[in-house]
Amino acid sequence: MEKKKLNVGLVGAGFMGRTHSNAFRQVGEFFKLDYQPVLKAVATRNAQSAADFAVNWGFESWEDDWRKLIERKDIDVIDIASPNDTHAEIAIAAAQAGKMVMSEKPLGRNAAESEQMVAAVEAAKVPNMVWYNYRRVPAVTLAKQLIDDGRLGRIFHYRAKFLQDWTISADVPQGGAGTWRLDAQVAGSGVTGDLLAHCIDTALWFNGSIDSVTAATETFVKQRTHAVSGKVEDVKIDDASAFLARFHNGSLATFEATRYARGHKALYTLEINGEHASIAWDLHDLHRLSFFDHGDEGQLRGWRSIHITDGDHPYMRHWWVPGLQIGYEHTFIHQAADFIQGLSSGQPATPTFRDALKTDYVTDAVLASARSGRWEQVRS
């Protein structure tokens, strides 16, 4: 039972580079797959960083330019874990070179970039996927199954928010290694593309397409020192973003993201209310799912807190025993496993680039509405 190799070339040696590397390293021990990922090379601009990262994670080699990765014949898949402003160029070049392409989210900095990326991978007919990892939280995957099974009936409401508090201090810089997410040129947008994009990806997956939105954004700290230039510069990202949405299925929704919600580190919460049942989940206790079933006997109806650690819960038979929780990093392992299974089955793992483009249409509409003060239609 010799496995085939899936030779990975990773771009980026930051936080997401770590989560992806870990996923590729671990997936083979926990999932029976036809392909074994091989950490072939990592590329990042600083050669020393590339080398250190490669040694730490067991990459066979490293490069100081992502273009060298794409040129290499011994690499099957280019995995993009570098800042947002690099996604489009790398993905397009990789696709044109016939590589499979994985990209961190959001796909591009805006839908225009993303459309080019979709066109490139589809023209090249290469497998492609975007790392909207929260789809692979077992509780979230179970929620999707319940919705698809029709357990909720007609949907009335969807609500999601993603709350953080790490940029409240005006001393946090913008730009540079750890804080490029505050630099609009690099990130494309602020919390809209960073945090709301996660909320939207799940929402579209759960509840279908969004027709229109009305939005508000805010930048609470107007100027920050730029970590690269060293100068105090205007902050051009959105610190907070909220919108109301009408889904195509007639349901009404609220969305919000911010980095100014004191007390919340990475609190992504979602809830969906249907005629027969409701589901809620949050990232701070990701191993639990809240479920209310109106079909339960009247006196005994209540929100159930389901500890998603049983063998019959999505992905969980690959892990430990009931009661023992997994964490954040496992979502990436699951997604890596699904990508590989997609290669075997011919059923691509989602979200593909095309799927992820839909999220960008929503974020574009959100930002447009925040500017226009009007409801904006979402492209489709």
Next chain:
Amino acid sequence: MEKKKLNVGLVGAGFMGRTHSNAFRQVGEFFKLDYQPVLKAVATRNAQSAADFAVNWGFESWEDDWRKLIERKDIDVIDIASPNDTHAEIAIAAAQAGKMVMSEKPLGRNAAESEQMVAAVEAAKVPNMVWYNYRRVPAVTLAKQLIDDGRLGRIFHYRAKFLQDWTISADVPQGGAGTWRLDAQVAGSGVTGDLLAHCIDTALWFNGSIDSVTAATETFVKQRTHAVSGKVEDVKIDDASAFLARFHNGSLATFEATRYARGHKALYTLEINGEHASIAWDLHDLHRLSFFDHGDEGQLRGWRSIHITDGDHPYMRHWWVPGLQIGYEHTFIHQAADFIQGLSSGQPATPTFRDALKTDYVTDAVLASARSGRWEQVRS
């Protein structure tokens, strides 16, 4: 220490009539006050209902027309607990007759009605108050004190929602005794005036005025049988209502109310995020307050769940001993106590009619925005 009498004339013998009667009956045992409420008379259109209610609650007499209450010399305060479409006429007549006036919320069916009510009580210089009872949940009152003490610092976010699920079935009628809240003619609006009004009242109290809103409303069940006419008629209220708001202090907010959130009976939740601290509360566990203090030592920062049952918590020294919770009805008792103390001190209990008018300006703007599809300024 003979107490003075406060002779109460109650209009309405429904749910709110019960909560008010209970408040007047109990307040004297738990609070030391200069005035003892006396349940002088209750008025409701059906004489038998009035009589039954009077006997049950210990009213000395009853009437089948509120006008008779106003004519009576032995009544000091007219307390309006009848449906929304009656508030304005009764309040204005009562004020003109020189009675003190208490009204259930919302004040009028819209700000135009409410302005007339304000004008009437201010012209007559009579004490007046609106029963936005949730201000008197001890946890909510404590939150207000913390905000006023500057504990939170600059405010970035406010979010509130009020979720119910009792009208999901299309078999629920509109109009009539138990369901007049679904009849736009009687109620003025749907959840906007019913549930959002509570959220807005607290929000204005906590966080100052709202400058502008963008809103969406929805009516999920388009037709319902009218309980009075017996005919199937178009539903004209809003089943759900959501809006984004910009407060005058620069903070960004989301609000939502619905009667279609399966699994939630009366889940009013609120959260306010400031630079230094955050506060959250919900009505389903009203005796708890959630508080996060960034000033806590780093490793030990966490949301505190404060069991608001100690003698030094607002209103609680009047009740039992630490650990023993009070419930919903107590908020009315507290408000009755505060009204009476306001008579003694000359500092009127809030919200006065004028205070409550501000909530109507917001709900009017919400409904206007839902119609116009634009941001609407809130009058002030």
Next chain:
Amino acid sequence: MEKKKLNVGLVGAGFMGRTHSNAFRQVGEFFKLDYQPVLKAVATRNAQSAADFAVNWGFESWEDDWRKLIERKDIDVIDIASPNDTHAEIAIAAAQAGKMVMSEKPLGRNAAESEQMVAAVEAAKVPNMVWYNYRRVPAVTLAKQLIDDGRLGRIFHYRAKFLQDWTISADVPQGGAGTWRLDAQVAGSGVTGDLLAHCIDTALWFNGSIDSVTAATETFVKQRTHAVSGKVEDVKIDDASAFLARFHNGSLATFEATRYARGHKALYTLEINGEHASIAWDLHDLHRLSFFDHGDEGQLRGWRSIHITDGDHPYMRHWWVPGLQIGYEHTFIHQAADFIQGLSSGQPATPTFRDALKTDYVTDAVLASARSGRWEQVRS
């Protein structure tokens, strides 16, 4: 529909005097009953206290000696809310005078006293009841119904604890008005008779009789000033008490009570585990019941948090609307209602004196085991 009168003579004007008075005052508004309690007289040793209490709560008269209450012909029921050392003498005298008798818990200071009390009321054939009020928390009553319906199947485990923290400071005195619970002469025992007695009463009601126990007690603060004598005296009560129990049905149990559990004010928690289902409840959120049903579909099993505020929940149709919680004091109102309904139906409300004696047999065995260091059989 003129109601009959139930003329109440209350002994004691402390905390429990307040809860009982409130119950008698309110029960008629919320429950349809054949008898209307009338607050005829209150007795307490200090005449001024008696008078103040009577005025506050609306008693028609007052006495400075409980014996005078018993002599009065216009009193039907003697309700004992005075310290534990008075229960037996008053109850026996009342029964001998042909009065109905209600007593605060525990019945006597020990089973020997309680047996005399039982003998007295049974000889006199007078209605009698002990105020183990937590049976009438709607969530607790519902739990009892579920158990009686066989929903849990064979029972394996029971666990209960009652945690407080109000006596940690060595400055808290013993004896006197507010702290007689620390005076062994008055209280009989410490937390065993005070807090554990509640846990045991519920446990016997839910799970049948206890065969044997092994226990440990501890007195953490060895000496305290006596509030009456003013002298520093040895503390003779148990500050903490824990025991293991074997129920007659074969289940194994743990019980614990203390006034030294920092952070807990009145945290009575209970849990019962059966073959098919489990139930948990705690007093700090008394309006919720936790229920786990193994019969639920596999993937969706979870603990339900049931918000016990619906009209089909025990007692709740008498109160407000779904979602609106009641509190501590309502348990006494429910018990008063049940007592009165028992008078009408001839089915006495529980726990009767005889029922409550069983709790005393357990607490006696607990204290005996703590002294002997052996398992002790529980009398029955």
Next chain:
Amino acid sequence: MEKKKLNVGLVGAGFMGRTHSNAFRQVGEFFKLDYQPVLKAVATRNAQSAADFAVNWGFESWEDDWRKLIERKDIDVIDIASPNDTHAEIAIAAAQAGKMVMSEKPLGRNAAESEQMVAAVEAAKVPNMVWYNYRRVPAVTLAKQLIDDGRLGRIFHYRAKFLQDWTISADVPQGGAGTWRLDAQVAGSGVTGDLLAHCIDTALWFNGSIDSVTAATETFVKQRTHAVSGKVEDVKIDDASAFLARFHNGSLATFEATRYARGHKALYTLEINGEHASIAWDLHDLHRLSFFDHGDEGQLRGWRSIHITDGDHPYMRHWWVPGLQIGYEHTFIHQAADFIQGLSSGQPATPTFRDALKTDYVTDAVLASARSGRWEQVRS
């Protein structure tokens, strides 16, 4: 910076074999250590199982007898993850061969075995450690630090329980691969050595030594089919075990473990109450710590739910970013890291065999008390 090698020989290819292998594989990516574990060989009785396990986890080789592992010169540390009845023999042989020894918990099947194991490793002066992994849950480690810092003051109470429900069905067999924990000959005892041992290890670490215990055990299902013999045999393990304890520091404790608590999968809960503060934690939400500080301002005292995911929380700087939780498996990675750091520093990681022996003295006393019906002193 070439790392030294730590050549690992693993005995056992079951659940614990997996957690240990995973720990050795991952520790090097997340912790900067002087030694890199090398998965040299795995041994288990079934050669095919050994081979499969080795291939899956990347062991360089495999053996069908643990004795062969010990004979190999290329192995530095013998890690015992096989059933309890093998621990002593393997550990003693490994120590005598000069290998470092790690053992799954409990150390031996009873203290007599464990004493021999301690003697062997101490005579051989080889590094040794027992995998009481829950000490390395970051929340638990933080609790230990808070206690050691004196934050709690004088300790009054300790309580712990470990609740499971997986053996309620009488169809679960005893003995064999997945169910050897029900076979007294293999396991030594039932929940006492399996689950209570975890509770006791943490308790001794947090709160010092236990002087005496009184205990009860129960076997609810008296006979089960033996998976090896195929015969119905008497069950000789304890299905449930509970005890009261007196700690040397004067605090009073309750402990309980069972596999018959419907609704709980692996609910290890602990709480410690001190004069100034209290701490609680449970395994079902292992990434949270509950902390109550009486030093907090009066009105704002409450239990804090601390999300243990910050860089300044124990171990967490090695993982992701604030808000993103880790899970069960990480506790083993932390323990592997600490073992290796102990090799470098000369400060052995705890619990050593000697430390773990103290837990066995307690479990022996618990089982003895359950038999004798008396309080039993704990050896020390």
